[in-house]
Amino acid sequence: MSEQKRQxxxxxxxxxxxxxxxxxxxxxxxxxxxxxxxxxxxxxxIQQVPAGQAFESGEDTEERCANVLKGVVKITKLMAxxxxxxxxxxxxxxxxxxxSSLRSYTEAQTATxxxxxxxxxxxxxxxxxxxxxxGNRLRNQALRExxxxxxxxxxxxxxxxxxxxxxxxxxxxxxxxxxxEADGITRQFVLPLAxxxxxxxxxxxxxxxxxxxxxxxxxxxxxxxxxxxxxxLDVDALAEASGGS
Amino acid sequence: MSEQKRQxxxxxxxxxxxxxxxxxxxxxxxxxxxxxxxxxxxxxxIQQVPAGQAFESGEDTEERCANVLKGVVKITKLMAxxxxxxxxxxxxxxxxxxxSSLRSYTEAQTATxxxxxxxxxxxxxxxxxxxxxxGNRLRNQALRExxxxxxxxxxxxxxxxxxxxxxxxxxxxxxxxxxxEADGITRQFVLPLAxxxxxxxxxxxxxxxxxxxxxxxxxxxxxxxxxxxxxxLDVDALAEASGGS
DNA sequence: CGTCCTATTGAAATTCTTCAACACTCGTGG
DNA sequence: CCACGAGTGTTGAAGAATTTCAATAGGACG
Numbered sequence: 001m002s003e004q005k006r007q008x009x010x011x012x013x014x015x016x017x018x019x020x021x022x023x024x025x026x027x028x029x030x031x032x033x034x035x036x037x038x039x040x041x042x043x044x045x046i047q048q049v050p051a052g053q054a055f056e057s058g059e060d061t062e063e064r065c066a067n068v069l070k071g072v073v074k075i076t077k078l079m080a081x082x083x084x085x086x087x088x089x090x091x092x093x094x095x096x097x098x099x100s101s102l103r104s105y106t107e108a109q110t111a112t113x114x115x116x117x118x119x120x121x122x123x124x125x126x127x128x129x130x131x132x133x134x135g136n137r138l139r140n141q142a143l144r145e146x147x148x149x150x151x152x153x154x155x156x157x158x159x160x161x162x163x164x165x166x167x168x169x170x171x172x173x174x175x176x177x178x179x180x181e182a183d184g185i186t187r188q189f190v191l192p193l194a195x196x197x198x199x200x201x202x203x204x205x206x207x208x209x210x211x212x213x214x215x216x217x218x219x220x221x222x223x224x225x226x227x228x229x230x231x232x233l234d235v236d237a238l239a240e241a242s243g244g245s
Numbered sequence: 246m247s248e249q250k251r252q253x254x255x256x257x258x259x260x261x262x263x264x265x266x267x268x269x270x271x272x273x274x275x276x277x278x279x280x281x282x283x284x285x286x287x288x289x290x291i292q293q294v295p296a297g298q299a300f301e302s303g304e305d306t307e308e309r310c311a312n313v314l315k316g317v318v319k320i321t322k323l324m325a326x327x328x329x330x331x332x333x334x335x336x337x338x339x340x341x342x343x344x345s346s347l348r349s350y351t352e353a354q355t356a357t358x359x360x361x362x363x364x365x366x367x368x369x370x371x372x373x374x375x376x377x378x379x380g381n382r383l384r385n386q387a388l389r390e391x392x393x394x395x396x397x398x399x400x401x402x403x404x405x406x407x408x409x410x411x412x413x414x415x416x417x418x419x420x421x422x423x424x425x426e427a428d429g430i431t432r433q434f435v436l437p438l439a440x441x442x443x444x445x446x447x448x449x450x451x452x453x454x455x456x457x458x459x460x461x462x463x464x465x466x467x468x469x470x471x472x473x474x475x476x477x478l479d480v481d482a483l484a485e486a487s488g489g490s
Numbered sequence: 491c492g493t494c495c496t497a498t499t500g501a502a503a504t505t506c507t508t509c510a511a512c513a514c515t516c517g518t519g520g
Numbered sequence: 521c522c523a524c525g526a527g528t529g530t531t532g533a534a535g536a537a538t539t540t541c542a543a544t545a546g547g548a549c550g
Contacts, residue, residue, distance in 0.1 A: 075395070077395060077396065077398070077399040078399075079399070079403065079488055079489070080488075080489050083403045083404075084399075084403070085398055085399040085402040085403045087395035087398045087399065088395065106392075106395070128377075129377065132373075132374065132377065132380070135377070135380045135381070135384065136380070138384055139380065139383055139384040139387055142384055142387035142388050142391055143387050145391055146387055146390055146391045146394060147351075149391060149394040149395055149398065150320070150322060150332035150333065150351070150394055151322065152398060153322070153330055153332045153394065153397060153398055153401055154322040154323075154324070154330040154332065156398055156401040156402045156448065157330040157401045157445075157447070157448025158324065158328045158329070158330045158448060159328075160505080160506095161505075161506070194528070194529090195528075195529060195530095196528085200402075202402070203401065203402025203403060204506080204507090205506075205507055205508080206528090206529080207506090207507075207508080207529090207530080207531085208505095208506060208507075209529095210529060210530055210531080211506095211530080211531080213529095213530095214530075214531085226514095226515080227514085227515090227528080227529055227530085243324055243325075244324070244325050405537080405538095406537075406538070439496070439497090440496075440497060440498095441496085449538080449539090450538075450539055450540080451496090451497080452497090452498080452499085452538090452539075452540080453537095453538060453539075454497095455497060455498055455499080456498080456499080456538095458497095458498095459498075459499085471546095471547080472496080472497055472498085472546085472547095
């Protein structure tokens with residue numbers, strides 16, 4: 001590993017586009033040497049996508065996958081009659097891939113302005129062949145997402161509205177800042193989702209979300225400005241209110 | 246592939262323990278040649294586990310993973326105050342692995358009498374190195390489970406009690422028979438879960454499950470005997486009642 | 491035949507939703 | 521600069537769905 005690194009330093013430098021990228025350290029790209037990074041970055045494009053836009057899942061174009069560098073992407077499932085559920089939020093430096101089979105109606109949309117680094121799936125597949133560690137990372141990301149999805153199932157199935165809202169804010173605090181390491185909890189941030197979207201994530205109505213938010217504010221656990229800017233005043237109390245998961 | 250197979254026929258036969266195993270065809274073992282199967286089966290043991298037993302997650306012993314050959318395994322998450330949620334059911338020929346990180350309190354228990362084929366995780370990891378296809382299958386299984394978990398999030402978050410119960414029965418009908426291919430729907434089976442467990446899977450109470458079951462029976466969609474044996478009388482109506490996911 | 495355990499059913503209580511009105515923010519155009 | 525309107529968020533009150541509590545029923549087993 002360190003030998004590989006030294007060799008790469010002689011060969012070439014880290015591609016410019018990758019230099020400040022979180023994904024290179026904690027994301028899937030961390031499995032690649034600098035020369036492999038160069039190889040991949042030849043096919044990669046960095047894009048700014050405005051908030052509220054559906055991902056063009058590459059129906060006609062070539063299938064692509066992408067690292068989220070900045071912002072939040074929401075993944076939703078919806079029913080024929082319009083009911084919908086947000087089934088996942090991808091934060092930097094998560095990796096976005098066409099979720100296995102898309103049997104049921106699944107869609108990815110930007111929740112905020114988002115920066116992504118995308119490349120053809122084909123290139124990734126080839127690279128997996130050369131770098132088994134890359135395959136491992138992808139499998140681990142899938143397993144981690146599975147575990148997160150299951151955690152959220154507990155929230156959806158067994159928590160009260162109050163606990164759900166607290167869980168949501170606590171989730172954001174733990175994931176919103178890609179720079180933060182390990183237990184890094186962000187105490188102040190702007191909600192990436194509107195009330196309606198929060199409701200769709202929590203299996204509630206926007207009115208109920210609003211009411212529970214007010215309760216959290218009144219109990220001194222959080223403060224809210226402009227109905228979008230959140231400050232967590234008491235992290236422990238928030239964790240407690242979320243059901244202590 | 247077919248060349249590989251022919252060669253294996255000359256080398257050795259499919260191990261006895263694997264001969265009637267579904268996992269060999271549709272599960273992860275399908276990636277292995279017969280000689281690799283032989284290699285793996287040297288470390289594998291087939292076990293019968295009675296219903297209602299927690300998996301010994303190998304705390305002290307060596308970490309193992311397993312194929313489910315027969316029966317149903319339930320994966321549950323639970324909260325400090327005892328509330329619990331079943332976050333997944335594993336049917337044959339699913340593969341059971343220590344779910345990534347076990348950050349939150351997760352547990353696997355047999356729902357019915359179960360037959361598993363288990364082996365040390367270490368052996369599997371080594372084999373992945375030699376057979377990249379095995380890694381792919383594992384990743385695909387993880388992605389499939391992720392997709393299933395997300396489907397269930399829609400059920401938990403957005404469906405009514407009636408739709409939830411119908412969805413559950415429909416889920417069983419699609420997964421209970423490992424022999425059934427593709428769209429194989431089992432029309433008659435014994436519920437692998439008690440009412441309380443069904444409730445924990447659906448995010449309801451056992452009383453509500455009972456009531457909705459009665460309604461399904463009264464509307465002629467299913468019939469129930471002994472409160473455990475189910476016959477689906479009208480598959481389309483059941484799919485309709487489940488919300489048409 | 492009684493006991494234990496699970497399932498069913500009923501009625502009251504609770505939580506969450508629905509419907510409706512109002513408030514706040516922000517941008518546009520008078 | 522202010523008024524207006526659209527979109528989003530908040531709050532209230534009535535209604536519905538689900539839970540809780542409690543009683544009854546059904547099977548399995550000694």
